[in-house]
Amino acid sequence: MLFRPDRRDFSLIGFYTGKVIFGIGVAMCVPAVMALVLGEYNDLTSFLLGASLAILVGRAAELFLSTKEPLSTSHGLATVALSWTVAPLFAGLPLRLSGHYASYLDAYFESMSGFATIGLTLANDLDHMSRSVNLWRHLMQFIGGQGIIVVVLTIFASAGGRIGYLYTGEGREEKILPNVIRTARFIWRVALIYAVIGTSALWLSLMHAGLDPAGALYHGANLFMAAFDTGGFAPQSSSVAFYRSTLVEIVLLPIMTAGGFSFALHYQLWIGRRDELVRNIETRTIAASMLVMFAIMVVGLGRTGTFTDVGVMMRHSFFQLVSAHTTTGLSTVPGRMYVTDWGVLAPAVLVTAMALGGMAGSTAGGIKAMRVGLILKGLIRDVRKVLLPEDAIVVETFHSSTRRLLTDTQVRAAATVLLLWLVLYFGGGLIGLFYGYELQLALFESTAAASSAGLSVGLVRPDLEWPLKVVYVAQMMIGRLEFIAVFALLGYILAIVRGRV
Amino acid sequence: MPHRPYVRMETLQQRWQDSPFNGALLGILSVALATGVIAIACGLIALVVTLIY
Numbered sequence: 001m002l003f004r005p006d007r008r009d010f011s012l013i014g015f016y017t018g019k020v021i022f023g024i025g026v027a028m029c030v031p032a033v034m035a036l037v038l039g040e041y042n043d044l045t046s047f048l049l050g051a052s053l054a055i056l057v058g059r060a061a062e063l064f065l066s067t068k069e070p071l072s073t074s075h076g077l078a079t080v081a082l083s084w085t086v087a088p089l090f091a092g093l094p095l096r097l098s099g100h101y102a103s104y105l106d107a108y109f110e111s112m113s114g115f116a117t118i119g120l121t122l123a124n125d126l127d128h129m130s131r132s133v134n135l136w137r138h139l140m141q142f143i144g145g146q147g148i149i150v151v152v153l154t155i156f157a158s159a160g161g162r163i164g165y166l167y168t169g170e171g172r173e174e175k176i177l178p179n180v181i182r183t184a185r186f187i188w189r190v191a192l193i194y195a196v197i198g199t200s201a202l203w204l205s206l207m208h209a210g211l212d213p214a215g216a217l218y219h220g221a222n223l224f225m226a227a228f229d230t231g232g233f234a235p236q237s238s239s240v241a242f243y244r245s246t247l248v249e250i251v252l253l254p255i256m257t258a259g260g261f262s263f264a265l266h267y268q269l270w271i272g273r274r275d276e277l278v279r280n281i282e283t284r285t286i287a288a289s290m291l292v293m294f295a296i297m298v299v300g301l302g303r304t305g306t307f308t309d310v311g312v313m314m315r316h317s318f319f320q321l322v323s324a325h326t327t328t329g330l331s332t333v334p335g336r337m338y339v340t341d342w343g344v345l346a347p348a349v350l351v352t353a354m355a356l357g358g359m360a361g362s363t364a365g366g367i368k369a370m371r372v373g374l375i376l377k378g379l380i381r382d383v384r385k386v387l388l389p390e391d392a393i394v395v396e397t398f399h400s401s402t403r404r405l406l407t408d409t410q411v412r413a414a415a416t417v418l419l420l421w422l423v424l425y426f427g428g429g430l431i432g433l434f435y436g437y438e439l440q441l442a443l444f445e446s447t448a449a450a451s452s453a454g455l456s457v458g459l460v461r462p463d464l465e466w467p468l469k470v471v472y473v474a475q476m477m478i479g480r481l482e483f484i485a486v487f488a489l490l491g492y493i494l495a496i497v498r499g500r501v
Numbered sequence: 502m503p504h505r506p507y508v509r510m511e512t513l514q515q516r517w518q519d520s521p522f523n524g525a526l527l528g529i530l531s532v533a534l535a536t537g538v539i540a541i542a543c544g545l546i547a548l549v550v551t552l553i554y
């Protein structure tokens with residue numbers, strides 16, 4: 001039986017959503033400073049307007065909805081989903097005012113694509129976008145990749161353990177350290193230290209590619225945010241192909257891989273447990289699927305004769321596969337080529353890689369290697385049960401930080417979420433078919449949006465039908481939050497309409 | 502017996518081991534190593550496939 005939410009429930013959800021909106025307003029000050037320094041005064045006005053509005057609304061929510069009531073699981077989940085719905089509304093304002101987006105829906109799409117680290121873009125004339133607006137696109141990926149809520153947890157740490165539910169709702173289940181705040185700070189520490197190392201490496205390689213030092217730093221910082229947060233936006237419309245540099249691509253590969261690794265695994269590596277790389281169920285699953293899929297991909301490319309040189313084939317196919325599997329979305333070839341020049345097998349592999357995604361608890365999206373690994377382990381256990389004598393006790397274990405016993409509940413939960421993912425991918429694909437697009441294009445773009453990969457075959461463009469834009473926005477959010485938080489928000493809406501007082 | 506206050510003997514090596522940059526370096530090297538191993542394995546696969554086709 002559903003109970004209609006009362007004023008107390010709305011106050012709680014509104015209060016914490018207000019904190020998130022306030023945080024977005026503060027974050028907008030970064031590109032505003034850049035606009036001021038570079039003399040981009042029109043964009044400065046847009047950012048100041050957006051920041052003022054967000055800070056005003058955030059503070060008003062805090063003033064008028066202040067409550068000392070504890071946050072429950074359902075409140076936390078609904079807050080996360082509501083925050084992710086309204087944050088792009090505010091973040092999209094400077095984008096809309098920049099003149100590069102045809103409508104507010106396009107700006108909202110771009111903001112959601114940024115926060116959810118998708119990488120699909122509806123920007124017109126991206127190559128002539130001002131540096132401050134382009135920085136804001138990438139900064140959204142950095143904030144969204146760590147998790148908007150993680151940002152809030154770090155800034156408003158005084159709220160303490162009560163906001164632990166918010167962390168869980170953002171698709172992050174595992175607490176790396178015993179305390180949620182300490183976990184959030186560890187995630188930030190990893191991101192910031194890797195940002196220093198990664199941006200420096202990219203800066204040097206971009207200068208080697210021919211960019212001036214200031215330009216290389218700007219592109220390096222943006223590319224780092226796009227790669228480490230598995231975002232996929234790029235400062236130029238031709239993505240990484242713009243730089244025509246093998247060195248830049250080689251530097252980006254480990255950064256994308258680091259983004260696909262869970263923060264729990266980063267923690268293990270940081271404390272010197274390198275054996276975790278070999279023993280962890282997720283690294284094993286991803287390594288195996290990478291090798292199998294790469295083999296299928298090069299067979300496909302070999303049959304179609306796309307590349308005549310093995311080095312060039314290796315360079316492009318491996319980069320694209322890592323980008324798809326970590327759900328980053330950076331590319332070294334024009335997206336349309338996947339369907340015009342790469343035959344059938346190679347794009348099918350890319351769709352599968354995007355669908356599988358990175359590790360649970362990382363910035364990557366998709367089904368996640370943990371779930372795939374658990375289901376495969378469960379399958380092996382069932383096969384062994386059939387083959388062994390009936391009274392034999394079959395026990396299966398897996399390694400994730402420590403050796404754990406595989407239970408039926410874990411396998412069932414993983415299979416249920418897998419099913420939800422498949423419905424999400426195929427649902428979006430079916431709607432694409434309804435609008436007259438070919439199956440290959442519709443499924444590719446739907447999977448790219450839902451899995452947060454963002455590789456595109458060119459279907460997402462400013463003149464795309466608006467209902468499809470709305471569908472992709474919904475897919476991006478549902479995929480990033482991994483269903484439960486969105487279901488909780490829908491449950492609240494249903495309770496408002498049909499709940500008992 | 503003269504009073505001898507406790508003195509913490511911290512070597513440069515210990516300081517480096519406690520620094521977050523030590524962890525970060527270990528982390529990024531491990532990630533780069535993993536990427537490199539997979540890249541080499543994929544390179545061998547590409548070579549074999551190219552020989553077949």
